Amino acid sequence: NAGVTQTPKFRVLKTGQSMTLLCAQDMNHEYMYWYRQDPGMGLRLIHYSVGEGTTAKGEVPDGYNVSRLKKQNFLLGLESAAPSQTSVYFCASGNLNLGLAGVGELFFGEGSRLTVL
């Protein structure tokens, strides 16, 4: 059982280049999220999606775009990479609100380490 899979795991870019991070989940979750992790700052939400075809901004959305064309995939794009986007990116999926069944949890991928020179 794969869970949440992120590709690529490592990438080095030059300033101004573009790239896409792919997140795939096999748990049939409606909600998917992209976070970035930086030392001393914890995880900050970039964008998220509450279902196929929907996206919404999180805490730090500038410089990123996302798409959710299929329920199982959530793509994070950098159109023109900047050194400030050097970070570890985590994708997560889950159903936090289970209604009467209670509160769910988020499941995380192993991360994608991006360096922008």
Added chain:
Amino acid sequence: AQSVTQLGSHVSVSEGALVLLRCNYSSSVPPYLFWYVQYPNQGLQLLLKYTSAATLVKGINGFEAEFKKSETSFHLTKPSAHMSDAAEYFCAVRSFTDKLIFGTGTRLQVFP
């Protein structure tokens, strides 16, 4: 807005000693709270969650956390630290719009 604050970015304990990682929350409604653990070069995994069913929540690997409304706290504890507990720990709160808002993390070091 809901938020969590983790006190202490680094905590060091000896193997066998008590582990105490602090988390305080801010919420205008009863919160749903989580503790996640991140081992080196891995993603986050759930340790435990508070969903108002019981104030003392037991998680994996011998960890537990107690919800204290009067202190707006949800501290994580383990009676006896093991070397394998060395990791970074994150407290999180579920927002009104079904997102997780994380604290800045506490790195736990365990010395032999």
